[in-house]
Structures are given as structure tokens and as C-alpha cells.
Amino acid sequence: MSNGNMNLTLKVWRQKNAETKGAFATYKAEGISPDMSFLEMLDVVNEGLILKGDEPINFDHDCREGICGMCSLYINGHPHGPKNAITTCQLHMRSFHDGETIVIEPWRAAAFPVIKDLAVDRSSFDRIQQAGGFVSVNTGVTVDANEIPIPKVIADEAFNSATCIGCGACVAACKNASAMLFVSAKVSQLAMLPQGQPERWSRVQAMVAQMDEEGFGNCTNTGACEAECPKEIKMTNISRMNNDYFSAKLFREESTHEHAAGE
Amino acid sequence: MSLDAKIPQGPLAEKWSKHKFNLKLVNPANKRKYDVIVVGTGLAGGAAAASLAELGYNVKAFCFQDSPRRAHSIAAQGGINAAKNYQNDGDSVYRLFYDTIKGGDYRAREGNVYRLAEVSVNIIDQCVAQGVPFAREYGGLLDNRSFGGSQVSRTFYARGQTGQQLLLGAYSALNRQIHLGKVKMYTRTEMLDVVVVDGQAKGIVTRNLITGEIETHSGHAVLLGTGGYGNVFYLSTNAMGSNVTAAWRAHKRGAFFANPCFTQIHPTCIPVTGDHQSKLTLMSESLRNDGRVWAPKTVETAEKLRKGQLKAADVKEDDRDYFLERKYPSFGNLVPRDVASRNAKEMVDDNRGVGASGIAVFLDFADAINRLGKDAVAAKYGNLFDMYYQITNEDPYTQPMRIYPAVHYTMGGLWVDYNLSTNIPGLYALGECNFSDHGANRLGASALMQGLADGYFVIPYTLGDYLATIGPKPVDTNHPAFAKTKQETVDRINKLLSLKGTRTVDDYHRSLGHIMWEYCGMARTEEGLTKAKGLISDLRADFWKNVIVVGENDEINPALEKAGRVADFLELGELMVDDALMRRESCGGHFRLESQTPEGEALRDDDNFAFVAAWEYKADNQPEVLHKEVLDFEFVHLTQRSYK
Numbered sequence: 001m002s003n004g005n006m007n008l009t010l011k012v013w014r015q016k017n018a019e020t021k022g023a024f025a026t027y028k029a030e031g032i033s034p035d036m037s038f039l040e041m042l043d044v045v046n047e048g049l050i051l052k053g054d055e056p057i058n059f060d061h062d063c064r065e066g067i068c069g070m071c072s073l074y075i076n077g078h079p080h081g082p083k084n085a086i087t088t089c090q091l092h093m094r095s096f097h098d099g100e101t102i103v104i105e106p107w108r109a110a111a112f113p114v115i116k117d118l119a120v121d122r123s124s125f126d127r128i129q130q131a132g133g134f135v136s137v138n139t140g141v142t143v144d145a146n147e148i149p150i151p152k153v154i155a156d157e158a159f160n161s162a163t164c165i166g167c168g169a170c171v172a173a174c175k176n177a178s179a180m181l182f183v184s185a186k187v188s189q190l191a192m193l194p195q196g197q198p199e200r201w202s203r204v205q206a207m208v209a210q211m212d213e214e215g216f217g218n219c220t221n222t223g224a225c226e227a228e229c230p231k232e233i234k235m236t237n238i239s240r241m242n243n244d245y246f247s248a249k250l251f252r253e254e255s256t257h258e259h260a261a262g263e
Numbered sequence: 264m265s266l267d268a269k270i271p272q273g274p275l276a277e278k279w280s281k282h283k284f285n286l287k288l289v290n291p292a293n294k295r296k297y298d299v300i301v302v303g304t305g306l307a308g309g310a311a312a313a314s315l316a317e318l319g320y321n322v323k324a325f326c327f328q329d330s331p332r333r334a335h336s337i338a339a340q341g342g343i344n345a346a347k348n349y350q351n352d353g354d355s356v357y358r359l360f361y362d363t364i365k366g367g368d369y370r371a372r373e374g375n376v377y378r379l380a381e382v383s384v385n386i387i388d389q390c391v392a393q394g395v396p397f398a399r400e401y402g403g404l405l406d407n408r409s410f411g412g413s414q415v416s417r418t419f420y421a422r423g424q425t426g427q428q429l430l431l432g433a434y435s436a437l438n439r440q441i442h443l444g445k446v447k448m449y450t451r452t453e454m455l456d457v458v459v460v461d462g463q464a465k466g467i468v469t470r471n472l473i474t475g476e477i478e479t480h481s482g483h484a485v486l487l488g489t490g491g492y493g494n495v496f497y498l499s500t501n502a503m504g505s506n507v508t509a510a511w512r513a514h515k516r517g518a519f520f521a522n523p524c525f526t527q528i529h530p531t532c533i534p535v536t537g538d539h540q541s542k543l544t545l546m547s548e549s550l551r552n553d554g555r556v557w558a559p560k561t562v563e564t565a566e567k568l569r570k571g572q573l574k575a576a577d578v579k580e581d582d583r584d585y586f587l588e589r590k591y592p593s594f595g596n597l598v599p600r601d602v603a604s605r606n607a608k609e610m611v612d613d614n615r616g617v618g619a620s621g622i623a624v625f626l627d628f629a630d631a632i633n634r635l636g637k638d639a640v641a642a643k644y645g646n647l648f649d650m651y652y653q654i655t656n657e658d659p660y661t662q663p664m665r666i667y668p669a670v671h672y673t674m675g676g677l678w679v680d681y682n683l684s685t686n687i688p689g690l691y692a693l694g695e696c697n698f699s700d701h702g703a704n705r706l707g708a709s710a711l712m713q714g715l716a717d718g719y720f721v722i723p724y725t726l727g728d729y730l731a732t733i734g735p736k737p738v739d740t741n742h743p744a745f746a747k748t749k750q751e752t753v754d755r756i757n758k759l760l761s762l763k764g765t766r767t768v769d770d771y772h773r774s775l776g777h778i779m780w781e782y783c784g785m786a787r788t789e790e791g792l793t794k795a796k797g798l799i800s801d802l803r804a805d806f807w808k809n810v811i812v813v814g815e816n817d818e819i820n821p822a823l824e825k826a827g828r829v830a831d832f833l834e835l836g837e838l839m840v841d842d843a844l845m846r847r848e849s850c851g852g853h854f855r856l857e858s859q860t861p862e863g864e865a866l867r868d869d870d871n872f873a874f875v876a877a878w879e880y881k882a883d884n885q886p887e888v889l890h891k892e893v894l895d896f897e898f899v900h901l902t903q904r905s906y907k
Contacts (some may be wrong), residue, residue, distance in 0.1 A: 004537075004539075016817075017818070030646060033537055033539060035535070035536040035539075036537075036539045037541070039541065040541050041539075043539070043769070047767055047769060047770075049813075050767050050811060050813050051765075051811070053811075053813055054813065055662030055813055055820060056813070056821065058819055060329060061503060062333055062337045062502040062503055062504050063333075063335060063337065063502040063503075063676075064502065064503060064541060064542045065338055065500075065542075065544050065650070066650065066653075067337055067338050067424060067427055067544075068328070068335070068337050068502065069330075069332070069333060070328060070333050070489065072327065073625075076651060085649075086653055090650070090653045090654070092653065092654070095657060115473055115819065116473075116818070116819040119819070121329070122329060122330065123329070123330070124448065125330075126330050126331075126438070129434075129438045130438040130439075130441045130442045131442065132442075133435055133438060134393070134435035134436065134438055134439040135392065135393050135394050136891075137389075137392045137393060137436075138314075138317045138388070139313070139317055139389060139436070139720070139723065140719075140720070141312040142385075142388040142392040143388065143392070144388055145347070145387045145388045145390075145391040145392075145397075145405055146347075146349060146404050146405055148391055149402065149404055150391075150399060150403050151403050152399050152400065152401050152403065155396055155397075155398075155399040156399075158394075158396045159396040159421065160430060162396050162421075162431065163427075165421075166330065166332055171488060173812045189394065189396070190394050191342070193394050195391070195392060195393070195394045196394055233363070254690075
């Protein structure tokens, strides 16, 4: 079924589940077309494994157009592979050369336990957002959209933060497995917008507290997160969040109340 | 069984208001006594789960992805329509209603579509309040653009990722309710059946995709927001996991499936490169605002382009055929999707296609770059151009994009009444998984609108009426229907694992896709459809003998997940073919070669086919029974659609 002429060697992390120890296994990927996406190359390998009665390599993926944030491979030492500003599903085999050996690992972080092979549990990201990543507004209780004018520069900057797809590459890239880039993007989007002001100070504290509870590491300003982020989220978000966090802790009395989520 | 759509009587503009007044209410103190199951966390399901929890119901929400934020609504690029008339260009609720009815080729209900247009304005307010960063003008107010099939600028957008931003809004509302304990969220959990107790939906059967555990969950009502079935074609713009299983299982438990053959083939997708292709990528329809679609005028020029002897940019103006502008001078490149897609196919059939495969036409931005400058074009479409470059290794700033139609959306789905209730009481279908509002063709920027309309502004009202009627008595989970449905699910999984055949699930899926695309795609004939019916039936029989699924149930097993989904596609495919055979007319996305105007446009047969085809499942390998819901057009005059 393949229609290309690249032959590759894959070293793939195989791990039955969170409790079992994993190890690398070696596979041949033959007849690969440079037009294939990286995940399509794995599809071809998996078809071959299934036909031999072997278990296919398990990896997370869904939209395959770079937006759902589900794909999560650590390829040759880089989250989402060697190219900048793309997800694994947008990485094509033309970025590799015939005969190359490719090492494929899962995201490695204590807060992202491996669930099988290359798939990890990123539910910690959901819990951080559940802790406060929202504006407390019920359906229907709103004003006309144009009654909230927002200067274009601010809207654009908030948008830049909002493009985060929650893939976790920032954590995988960080030597401390810190989630600061992700959390700060989420905090910043709402902190910059007028809609986010009423809960600004409680939100940042609640989300940072949850981040710490999940066991993510500290930020040491290395910048690997920004370099590897497929959506090019900037570290200025981290400065913004730190600023808000300290303001909230030091000067904002109202923020000492628990984040009430609008009840 | 008669199909009552329950459309309220009275003038269009009063139907929904009156209906809301007539619906029963659940006392605020009683709401917490009701459990509501919501399957799917995209725009429809996510918005419904959050809104119902805000009202006080206990919601259990389910998604097969690892996070509710990854539902496939996330991938919508272009925008969302709303009749705000912020641009002062003549828009109104009535115009949005009219455009949508016409765009759907008069195969949707007037009452539903009017309500959709009416609540569209509330959706934008809601999303902005949540912090959704829509595009804005320098004055700080919201920006709009026009979209295919419309002559007003009513589309709100967020760069090329409107779906992600809207979904993150709904997801944030959902997160808030999870935090408050009003929503219990089940991720990596797939619904495999619906539990029907004495004719009412009372629960679901699920598989935990990590442990394989088969569980039952009970609720006073079950809401499906499980998306469309475009992956029946194998290649589509849908996510790899998008599937029909939840809707199909509901169908096999008695819910009617409506207009299954109404599928949308989107005109601007990146062409197929080879057999390894796992999905197709859409290039947003918004590109047609500035891009011009063309093919070479002659076969000779096309051949040179295909062989790489000539570059697209070097083809002289005189040798180019801007076929949409030529044939449809008033809408030009902005004709609706079905029209644009069929015309691209005509070019390829005429041997004027481009690219190495010859299965593509051009979408050219040279004029726009000259007129607006490269920076302005990059500001509008930069992320789409980047994506195109990543996939094709070609730079769309210097040479035109190659595009070709691909399956994108399914207008058909579970039959629902005005309340979004299927014909099984207590079972509701929202968003793309129902059939209701787009008729035979969906206009651009209408899917997000419908998903959010259903989830935020329709179901919170209509569900209360049903719940008030049945009362808050707890669901009896000891009823034998729960254990029986669960056992049937277990048996089915064991059957799949026991086959140990020789062909992979993907291989069957690919074969099914070829059949569907060839015979039930952009052009359909009696002969081709008849042939497809036999092929699908044979393929299905072969699947249940020869498929190989490795591994076990009690672990992560994507091959097993996919096997169940493909088994359902193999049944749905045949129903789509039956529906396409029955409908001996062309309308919207359903084009029967036997029914066209002298100019080659879709020719409807309103006398015989102005109805919704609702199919009733009887038994495996038995013909389904057709029920017709006649469409009454009280306010709109049916005309031949013309975009000339």
C-alpha cells in the first residue's frame, strides 16, 4: 500500500501501561513516501504489525490538521519533531532522509504519566482550567457583543495567547517539566480582556495553585517551551502571569477569597 | 408511526417565542433531582452540558478524546454566521433565514431555520461574554466577512481558527460547571449503545478506552452531540476519531435516521497525494473571498501543467478559465459549496484538472496580492497559507493553491422534531448529528451556528418540557434493559476479537470509502448506486468473517475501537445508498445525474420530493422502512436556485 522509496529505522518507546516499565523497540518503516505525514508513516508501520498479529504502536492523534492538540510525539529529542511551529500531524516525511534512524518517545513529565506506549495522560491540564480558566457568565445573561469594545491591539494580543492548543509540548520540552507557558497563556488571554477583569486576581491564584498540585516543575527561564511551542506562544505570557500572581498575593485583598466560580 | 415535527403554528417570527411560553418548566428546586447524559463535548454537546448544569440539572458528559477541548468542532476554520447586521449592509434575521433555506435547496423546515437565524445573534453575545477573541476593527468593534452563498457580511471569525475559539469558550463554561460539581466529566469514554426502557431513553452503555471496562450510566434523558458521519467515505476533513457509532446505535434502537444521503463535499481541500492518505485537509472557504478559482482553458495546457512543463503562474490570462466567475457572474467565486464542488469536478472530468494527478483545480491569490499587498493577504490567511505549505511543500504566495473537493459535513442525521427530540422519548440529538437545519446543503459558517444554537439556546428550554412531563422519579437501573444492552455490547466486542481474520480494519474502511466516493459522492446514478449497494453488502459480510483485530478488550486498543466504528459505517453506507436511490431528484449536495437542468444545475422535483426521508431500522440485513415528513413552505416561495 505504500508508494514511496524511503526506508527508515524507528526506535519506538513501548510501554504496556502506567504500572509497567517501558523500553525501546526497533521497527523498519519501508517504502515511505516523502509526502506522507509522520502519523501516516506510523499508520503504515502499524498495518504491517497488525497483519503479523503484533500489537500496533499506540499514539494519540485525532484531527490531523494541527489544531486539536491530541498528537504528542517526542521525535529525535524534540516535541512534535525537528521543525518549528508545527504539530506532529503536520510534520511530513520529506523532513527526514532515506536511511535515517528516528527515535520516538512519549512526552516525559511526572504530571503526564504514560498510559500506553506513546500516549500520556494530560488530564492535569483540564484540571488546571477547571480551577479557574473561565469567565463566570451563565448562558443568556449577556449584553450585546458590541457593547464590549476591545482595542484591536489588545484583542490581537489576547488572541495570540488564545491560540494555545493544550498539547503539552511546552512541558515535554522543559527540563523541569514546567507547565508555566501553558498556564500563563490561559491566564493571560482572560487577564487582558475586559470580560476577564472581575475574576482576574482569584483566577491566577486558583490556576497556579492547581498547577503546583499537579506536580509540574518550576520555571527557570530556559525558554525551551517557547522554542518548541507549535503555536509560537510567547514567554511574555509567563511574565504577565507572574506579575498578576504577585499582585494578587500582595495587594489584592479580595483575591484571598477562594475562587468562587460565580456562585 | 406518524412523524410529528411539532412546529408551532403562527407567524414565523412568533413561533419560537410562543413555543417557549407553552413549554412546561421544571421548578428550580426540582432540577437537581434530574440526571442528564450528554454524549460528545463539541459545540453542541459542550454548550448543552454547560447550560443545563447552570440551570441546576446534574449532567454527566462523555467524550472519547482525552479532553473535551479536542472534539472536532475545534477544527472549524472559517467563521460563524449571525444576523447582527453590524455592517449595515441589509442583513436581518429574515435574510439569514431566507439564505439558509435557499442554500439548503428547500429541503429544511422553515420553523427550525427561522429559529436558528433568530438565536444566532445571542450566540455572538454569549461567546464574547466568555472571552472568545473574535476578530475586531480598529475601533474595537467586531469585524465581519462574507462567506459562500451570501451577499452580506455576517460572518464572525477568529483568524482561521474560529472553531477552536468557540469551542474553548464552551469548554470554559463546561469547566466551570465541572469545578462546581454540576458536571461529571468522563473522558476517553466511548458510548456504544443507548438503553431504552419501556420506550424511553434512560441511559447509555460505554467503554472505558483505557481499561476496556463496559459500563452503564443512567439518566432521565440522553442527549447526543456526537457529530457527523463523513468518515464513512474514509477520506474526509473529519478527525480520525469522528464516527457514527453513537447515532447509529440509537438508530438501531429505534431512532429514525433522516436524509442520510445529504452529504457536503467541500470545494476547497488539499488534493489527495497517494494511498497512504489518512485524511484530507480543508482550506477555509473564506479563501474564496480573495482567491480566484480557475482551470486551464484547454486540455493541452492542462497536460503541460500536469507534467511540470509549465508553471501555473506562467499560464497567460487568455489561457485560463475562471469558470465560477464565467458561469455565475453575480456570485462568482462565492457560490455555495455544492455548486463550487460540482464545477471543479466538471473541470477534472473534462481532462482540464491540474497537479500531478490531474485531480485538482487552482485557487489563485495573485490578484489579491497585487491589489492588497502580500502583508494584507498574510494577515487574513497567513495560518492557512502556512498549513498549505506544510502539507504540500508549495508556496501559495508565489503559485496558486491546488484544491479539490472533499467530504466535509453531513446534513443528514438522526431525525428530530422542533424540540430536538428523536422519535424515542428522552433521546435528543444536537448539532451535526441531527438532520434538522441545513436541508440538502449547508452554507458556510452555519455549522458552528447550529451547534451552539442547539446547545446554548434550544435544548435548555425544550428539555425541561420533557423532564417536567416524566417527573423526577429516579431511574431504575435494575431494569433488565440495562444488563441486556450491556451484554449485547460485550458480545459484539467479543465477536470482533474472535474473528482473527486476514484483513485490517483500515483496509475495509478504505474499500468502503472508495465505493462511497465513486458511487455516492458528487454525482450519483441509479446504476452506480445499485452497484454500490451490492458492493457494500458483500464488503460487510466479508468484514464479519475476515477482519483482524489484535489485542484484548481490557486495554487501550485503538484497532478494536476502530473495528466497532467501521462495522457501523458498513451499515450506514448502505442506508445512504438506499436514500440516494430513493431520492430521484437532485438537490443541494445530492446530485443525481438523471435530474439536472439543461445548464447542468441540480434539478429538484418539489412535487414528489419535498419531504424529509426518515428511515426506520427493522432488523440486520433487512430493508429499512421509509417515513416521509412533508415539508410545508408557508412563507418562502420555492424557486430554482440561481447564483448566476
